Amino acid sequence: MQFRLIIDGYRNAFENMALDEAMLLNGIPTLRLYKWRPSAISIGYFQSIEEEVNLEECKKQGVDVVRRITGGGAVYHDENGEITYSFVCPENFLPKNILESYKIICSSLANALKILGLKAKHAGINDIIVNGRKISGSAQTRKKGSILQHGTLLLSVDVKKMFSLLRVGKEKISDKEIKAVEDRVTSVERELGKINEEEIINAMIKGFKKTMKIEFCEGKFDKKELKMAEKLRRKYESKEWNFKR
């Protein structure tokens, strides 16, 4: 099966989420790779923004906050620390069972990391781990006969910054607690040192291609998607959406 490949670069949080949703509603099988500028926090569909995010600190640090259409937890997307993927396909391309479909998409990303020389594997519902530490998390939704799964690949981590933006139940986080999280997460940089981003992107493409036995043709958003995304962006910027729970 032929998939569209969009290597998208930087956009802000609201555009990123609007484009992912527009891609899902439009239904063209696609792998999109993107980044976030400014850095942002995305929260899961069911999360309470005020309980999860230190909004004052986000404002101070110029970090945007957006609610996703997918469930799962709050994620800090650092503009230099992450490559994000979104994958859209028809529902019948993957197993009906949600856990099984996570497995296939997450394995594609794990295989990409293997190409880079890492011992990566899919763990839990939606995580990828390297040497027992989390390097990627994903979330999935299904609408209008299509599946959207988006997720992160950590290039580098700044746990201290992440904790300053997320509410973790305490006002001050101790060095010991920061260390504990640093022990549970890892990044491409931590495992391999600084490597060329193009190399990582090529490995991601190859990982999806080999695992799913699909072909890619580089393309761009179509007019319909861009029009939808423009409208959806306003939703993602709105208080009504972001503060709805």
Added chain:
Amino acid sequence: MKVKNGILRGSLKVKGGKLIKCMIKLKEGKIKEIKISGDFFMHPEEKIEGLEKALKGVEFEKESIEEKLNEILRDVELVGIDKEDFINVIFSASPVNSNFS
């Protein structure tokens, strides 16, 4: 004594690590408003709003709530949590202040 009025909050860490929270406003022993939040997955997502709406006006006791949950969650797929966790978080909730009216 059973709480009949006021605001209750509950939070539950489920097996597998997902967190589910709830806020319940009670009036005369019935649910006036309920919000369920957390980092779980539910397909389709919008059903959570349907569930919260359906629970409005329902007697704050297990049988009535369970009946509504069964009805609304019939076509819903939960990932990372199950139906029992909704019940458990709702009944783990406790009053957040003592200024009940």
